[in-house]
Amino acid sequence: MTPNTSIDLDDLYQDIILDHYKHPRHAAKLTPEEALVDEENPTCGDQILLTLDLEDGCVTNVRYAAHGCAISVASASMMSELLTGKPEAEARQLIQDFVAVMKGEKDLDPELGDVVALEGVKKFPLRIKCATMSWHALLHALEKRKAEGVME
Amino acid sequence: MGRMKVKMKRDFEETVAGFDIDAIRADFPILSERVHGEKPLVYLDNAATTQKPACVLTAIEKYYRTANSNVHRALHELAARATEGYEGARASVARFIGAPTPESIVFTRGTTESINLVAHGWGRGNIGRGDEILLTEMEHHSNLVPWQMLARAVGAELRFVPMLDDGTLDLDAYAKLLGPRTKLVAVTQMSNVLGTINPIKSMVAQARAQGALFLVDAAQSVPHMAVDVQDLDCDFLAFSGHKMCAPTGIGALYIRPSVVDRLEPFMGGGEMILKVQLEESTWAEPPHRFEAGTPNIAGAFGLAAAIDYLESVGMDRIRDHEQALTAYALDRLREVPGLTLFGTARERGGAISFALGDVHPHDVAQFVDREGVAIRAGHHCAQPLMRRLGVHATSRASLYLYNTEAEVDALVAALRKTLEFFGDDT
Numbered sequence: 001m002t003p004n005t006s007i008d009l010d011d012l013y014q015d016i017i018l019d020h021y022k023h024p025r026h027a028a029k030l031t032p033e034e035a036l037v038d039e040e041n042p043t044c045g046d047q048i049l050l051t052l053d054l055e056d057g058c059v060t061n062v063r064y065a066a067h068g069c070a071i072s073v074a075s076a077s078m079m080s081e082l083l084t085g086k087p088e089a090e091a092r093q094l095i096q097d098f099v100a101v102m103k104g105e106k107d108l109d110p111e112l113g114d115v116v117a118l119e120g121v122k123k124f125p126l127r128i129k130c131a132t133m134s135w136h137a138l139l140h141a142l143e144k145r146k147a148e149g150v151m152e
Numbered sequence: 153m154g155r156m157k158v159k160m161k162r163d164f165e166e167t168v169a170g171f172d173i174d175a176i177r178a179d180f181p182i183l184s185e186r187v188h189g190e191k192p193l194v195y196l197d198n199a200a201t202t203q204k205p206a207c208v209l210t211a212i213e214k215y216y217r218t219a220n221s222n223v224h225r226a227l228h229e230l231a232a233r234a235t236e237g238y239e240g241a242r243a244s245v246a247r248f249i250g251a252p253t254p255e256s257i258v259f260t261r262g263t264t265e266s267i268n269l270v271a272h273g274w275g276r277g278n279i280g281r282g283d284e285i286l287l288t289e290m291e292h293h294s295n296l297v298p299w300q301m302l303a304r305a306v307g308a309e310l311r312f313v314p315m316l317d318d319g320t321l322d323l324d325a326y327a328k329l330l331g332p333r334t335k336l337v338a339v340t341q342m343s344n345v346l347g348t349i350n351p352i353k354s355m356v357a358q359a360r361a362q363g364a365l366f367l368v369d370a371a372q373s374v375p376h377m378a379v380d381v382q383d384l385d386c387d388f389l390a391f392s393g394h395k396m397c398a399p400t401g402i403g404a405l406y407i408r409p410s411v412v413d414r415l416e417p418f419m420g421g422g423e424m425i426l427k428v429q430l431e432e433s434t435w436a437e438p439p440h441r442f443e444a445g446t447p448n449i450a451g452a453f454g455l456a457a458a459i460d461y462l463e464s465v466g467m468d469r470i471r472d473h474e475q476a477l478t479a480y481a482l483d484r485l486r487e488v489p490g491l492t493l494f495g496t497a498r499e500r501g502g503a504i505s506f507a508l509g510d511v512h513p514h515d516v517a518q519f520v521d522r523e524g525v526a527i528r529a530g531h532h533c534a535q536p537l538m539r540r541l542g543v544h545a546t547s548r549a550s551l552y553l554y555n556t557e558a559e560v561d562a563l564v565a566a567l568r569k570t571l572e573f574f575g576d577d578t
Contacts, residue, residue: 009522013515013573044514045531045544067544069514070574130514 011120012127013070020074020114025081028063035065036141041133046072050137054145059083059091059138066134071118071127076134078115088142095135102128171469177554179205179461191524194559199344199372199503199550200528201394204458208397211457215450222446224423238449241456242439245404248459249370249389250380252409258439259447262403263371264294266390267338269405269442270367271298273415274388275336281307284333286364288313288321288350289540290343293533295369299338313339315540319346319495327358334364341373345532345548346495347478347503349373356385365411371395376474376501376552378467381406393451398458402451405442412438419444462553470553477551478502481560488567494541502551505532508567511574513547519573523566525559 032038035049046068053061062080066073079098083091094112101108101119108119121131177183180203185193195203215237221230223238243254251257260266279285285299289312303310311329314322321339330337337359342349356366367388373379374389375396381389392403407415417424417435421444426434435441462470481504485491490509508516513529520527528548531538538544549563 009519012518018574043530045535045538046514047544069512069518071514124518127514127518 012124014117014120016114016117017070017074020077021070024066024073024077026062026064026084027077028065030063030065036144037137039133039137039140041068041072041129043129044069046130046133048072048076048134048137050076050134050141052138052141052145054088054142054149057088059086059088059142062138064134064137068133069127069130071121071130072133075118075121075131078113078118079134079138082113082115083138088146091142092139095139098135099132102132171465171473173473173554173556176465177556179207180554181206181209183554187524187526188522191522194523194525194562196549196551196555196559196563197526197528198552198555199395199532199548201400202375202397202552203554204397204399204454205461207461208399208454208457212399212450212454215453219453223449224440234449237456238447238452241452244456244459248463249374249391249404249406250382251406252382255437255439256407256409256412258405258407258442259452260390260403260405261401261448262392262394263369263390264298264392266388266403266405267295267367267369268298269418270388270390270415271302273418273442274365274411275299275302276306277416278414279306279308279335282333283308283335284311284331285309286311286313286326286329286334286337286359288339289315290319290321290346290348290534290537291338291340292344292369292371293535294371295338295340295367296536308335309333315537318497319343319348319500320497321348321350323351323355326355330358330362330364332362334359334362336365336367338367338369340369340371341379342370342376342501342503343495343534343537344372344503344550345505345534345537345546346497347500347505347550348495348497349377349499349501351499352386353384360385372501372503375462377471381408387411393455393458396458397461398455399451402448402455404455407438407442415442417441417444421445423447465553473553474502474551477555477557477560478504480557481549481551481563484560484564485567488564489571491567494543494546502555503548504550505546505548507543507546508570509574511570513545515574516547516567516570519570520563520566523562523569525563525566527563 030049036051038049040047048066050064062084064076066076100106102122104122108116118131121127182203187193219233221234223235242257245257246254313326316322341352352368359366365387368386370389370391374391387408389406394400424436424441424444426436492507494505517527517529530545
């Protein structure tokens with residue numbers, strides 16, 4: 001019975017989100033074998049295959065194949081733009097911050113670029129997982145890549 | 153009170169004849185809710201759960217106001233009222249699904265618990281290494297996972313009847329898969345994703361010829377069509393109250409009387425015992441043997457009222473209405489550009505899955521919600537079926553007795569708007 005009138009769907013589907021959804025940056029055709037991580041959102045069946053490299057301690061060559069809704073695909077696209085080239089520690093911090101923003105625990109840094117458009121998602125609790133799935137996937141990929149480096 | 157109202161309504165309907173949709177809608181208070189400000193609610197998520205008529209709400213309240221007490225134990229007047237209502241509900245369920253005796257009905261939390269009860273209570277003692285459990289590709293997780301757990305525990309094998317492209321079961325394959333090792337067949341009577349109605353009666357006959365028991369997942373069928381367990385000749389039949397106008401947390405399991413002695417209790421505790429000593433106990437007679445702990449008494453009162461209500465409308469009339477409305481909905485949905493329907497079985501109910509071009513089902517559901525239309529998006533607890541269909545998720549509209557052609561029109565209009573919004577501009 002919560003009145004929902006103040007929540008506008010336009011917050012969820014801003015033009016910039018639709019643009020990333022229709023033209024996802026750094027998207028690639030990946031097979032599960034080529035991907036470092038293969039994650040699914042069990043509540044809706046969304047899936048992301050993702051891989052990346054670590055060069056001189058920086059995140060590079062982020063590529064992913066995302067099957068999902070506009071929010072999940074746009075979020076993966078925006079994330080790939082934001083995190084490419086970032087030192088690993090900074091990338092981890094940005095992921096942590098983004099997840100905290102989605103939980104409503106802090107505000108998004110308005111200087112972060114396109115990602116700022118995703119802030120409206122937190123008004124739609126059922127969609128927060130759509131926005132955060134790719135960020136968790138990238139974090140896991142980072143850990144895998146790092147573990148490989150240690151083994152070498 | 154609730155009953156009286158239903159009875160009056162029945163008389164009214166009989167004089168009017170046919171199916172009075174306006175009167176039915178007026179029985180469901182929530183249907184006059186408005187959402188997102190001023191939009192009338194168009195509730196098309198009935199395969200997930202259904203709305204409750206006022207007589208069911210009244211029955212639950214009446215229990216708490218006038219009969220609240222624990223069942224079967226105390227000797228006071230309220231306990232007698234509670235027990236009478238609870239056991240009366242059992243008799244209502246038995247009558248509703250054609251069970252031979254009220255004692256063949258066990259109250260559970262719902263279909264999932266009913267199936268788990270059979271998997272544990274019957275499966276652990278009657279299925280062993282190398283035995284086969286035959287399921288289908290279109291099962292809900294609640295009719296898959298309990299059998300996976302059982303198979304893992306006892307070393308049994310799972311087999312699956314494949315689905316044809318039209319959303320019906322491959323019955324030739326079914327005949328071939330049945331064999332002397334098949335101990336149990338467990339099949340949904342109506343797919344919660346595709347609406348397909350499976351030919352349970354003939355499937356049971358084939359299974360019996362091989363000596364296998366048969367469990368029917370009737371979560372989607374009992375609410376929407378007349379079901380008779382003795383006609384089907386099945387051994388177990390499971391369904392949930394909340395998908396048939398009753399509250400959540402109450403459901404039932406039918407157990408054929410001739411197999412009940414092969415079941416061990418599922419849970420231990422109060423209510424299900426005869427004599428308890430420190431080291432061991434003996435069990436109460438069925439069905440109480442399978443109902444440990446204080447049951448959902450209010451839920452049983454609500455379920456009885458829901459059954460009275462559905463019977464007063466008439467299950468055949470409900471089925472006729474839903475068939476006509478489903479045919480209308482399929483025709484209208486086919487007019488939407490780029491819309492793909494999943495499942496084209498002739499024998500079907502009102503669960504309709506579709507894809508709207510490339511628009512993800514989550515975006516579809518979110519967008520039509522703004523128009524006041526409630527549908528479901530996702531895998532519908534049927535991930536293997538999604539893989540069989542080659543999709544990650546579908547959008548699903550599912551109909552019930554209170555839905556109208558105007559509501560189908562509202563869905564179609566909302567889908568067209570969704571297409572315009574996400575439309576291809578690449």
